[in-house]
Amino acid sequence: MHTDRTDRTDRTNRRLAAALAVIASCALAGSLALVRPAGAADTSLKQLSEAKGKYFGTALVQSNLSNSALVGVATSQFDMMTPGNEMKWDTTEPSNGSFNFGPGDTLVAFAQAHSMKVRGHNLVWHSQLPGWVSSLPSSQVQAAMETHITTEATHYKGEVYSWDVVNEPFNEDGTLRQDAFYNAMGTNYIADAIRTAHAADPNAKLYLNDYNIEGENAKSNAMYSLAQSLLAQGVPLGGIGLESHFILGQVPSTMQANMQRFAALGLDVAVTELDDRIQLPASSANLQQQASDYSAVIGDCLAVTRCVGVSQWGVGDADSWIPGTFSGYGAATMYDQNYQPKPAFNASIAALGGSSGSTSPSSSTPSTPPTTSSSSPGGGGSAACKVSDVVSAWNTGLTENITIANTGSAAVNGWKLTFTLASGQTVSNSWNATISPSSGQVTATNMSYNAAIAPGSSASFGFQATHTGNASAPSSFSLNGQVCTNG
Known part of the structure; x- marks a missing residue:
């Protein structure tokens, strides 16, 4: 348990972080004052949702905060924020009893500075689980789980x-995963986890969250039976999260009925991680179908009183997890690579009872990269370049967000960015580029959707890595064989 002194220190640190976030956001607001945020409409997603007693949220990771276009959309359109990775076990307790709340505190402070609610994500999960937990003897797993939940939920209490x-x-x-927690405690681990979280933060709404439970099927039936059982035992379960990672055209017709049966148990329901992936390249017809899918999901939520809101996983296609996870798929959000609104945005506004109007030529079609080039894909292009990068590090890990700016007069079509990672750094995953090998001198190669960089434009990608103490950024970069300036 935290002592009063420790708790006061934590709160003071978070207040300092919040103050820094306010200062940073004010500076950012000043830089954007003359630019209408991408996707701005007469009434925003969050305003329309709030008028109907709902919220409209998004997910952010710490490195997103350096992207002014992304932040402009996030703060103008969304009123709920879910940390993408910063509250998960591998970040918050990478080794037994050693807690790291810095990354999560940064995002919480950002949310508070912009009047966003925060969805804590998550306390117990089989994935992104440090190896030390799975290596524990079964007799020690329950204590470790309860300590982790209590410490983290207490840290963010209120x-x-x-x-x-x-x-x-x-x-x-519909069977339960046989992970470290189930293997040690059986089905009782779920009730114990919820009771432990409730003891630490009695006012937080406590959810079970899963994917492929949006419609009525074997998996959602199992979730429904579990919810019934927990409530019958007096477990303080408050809601069910429907992740809603859809494939184009596959929003289930039974989604509203499924939401309603959970609501009838006295539970809130929420669409927690919405995206709708398209096989690339996305056609005009694909984008219209995506608009229909978004409209259907929002309509289902509006029809169920206890559906509290919808959250999209990420802000735009440029920061979506989909391309890096599902080969050949992307374009899964309401905003394109340049954070301009797609038909799905306009359909969402309309579903919420608003009118999006005409925000820009790109409000009905995504931006298309230029097709002219001075280099063959992946070849030795001659365009001048400047590279900037932002590193966010914690005990044994880091994320790095890299932006390549074309400062030359000719377009680049196909790029490879070569750089050397610091000793001890190993890439574990990446987004908006493929990176190989995972350590030493590495090369980041464009995806199909961001191959072209017009003069004066830029492309961004990022990666997550482990480190052994040296979290420094690369000192030099070469684009298609040409050394870039740093800045």
Whole structure:
């Protein structure tokens, strides 16, 4: 348990972080004062949702905060924020008893500075789980789980609206995953986790969250039975999160009925991680179908009183996790690579009862990169370049967001950026580029959708890595064989 002194120190540190976030956001606001935020409409997603007693949220990671276009959309359109990675176990307790809340505190402070609620994500999950937890003897797992939940939920007490207490507990057939927690405690681990979180933060709404439970099927039936059982035991379960990672055209017709049956148990329901992936390249017809899919999801939520809101996973296609996870797929959000609104944005505004009007030529079609080039894909282009990067590090890990600016007069079509990682750094995953090998001198290669960089334009990508103490950024970069300036 935290002592009063420790708790006061934590709160003071978070207040300092919040103050820094306010200063940074004010500076950013000043830089954007003359630019209408991408996707701005007469009434925003959050305003329309709030008028109907709902919220409209997004997910952010710490490195997003350096992207002014992304931040402009996030703060103008969304009123709920879910940390993408910063509250997960591998970040918050990478080694037994050693807690790291710095990355999460940064995002919470940002949310508070912009009047966003915070969805805590997550406390118990089989994935992104440090190896030390799985290596524990079964007799020690329950104590470790309870300590982790108590420490983290106490740290953020009063600062999160809700917690995804147990994330993705089910297999596709409706059986429970046989992870470290199930193997040590059986089905009782879920009730114990929720009760432990409630003891630490009695006012937070406590959720079970999973994917492929949006419609009525074997997996959602199992979730429904579990919810019934927990409530019958007096477990303080508050809601069910429907992740809603859809494939184009596959929003289930039973989604509203499924939401309603959970609501009838006295539970809130929320669409927690919405995106709708398209096989690339996305056609005009694809984008219209995506607009229909978004409209259907929002309509289902509006029809169920206890559906509290919808959150999109990420802000725009440029920061979406989809391309890096599902090969050949992307364009999964309401905003394109340049954070301009797509048809799905306009359909969402309309579904919420608003009118998006005409925000820009790109409000009905995504931006298309130029096709002219001075280099073959991946070849030795001659365009001048400047590279900037932002590193966010914690005990044994880091994220790095890299932006390549074309400062030359000719377009680049196809790029490879070569740089050397600091000793001890190993890339574990990446987005908006493929990176190989995972350590030493590495090369980041464009995806199909961001191959072209017009003169005066830029492309961004990022990666997550582990480190052994040296979290420094690369000192030099070469684009298609040409050394870039740093800045």
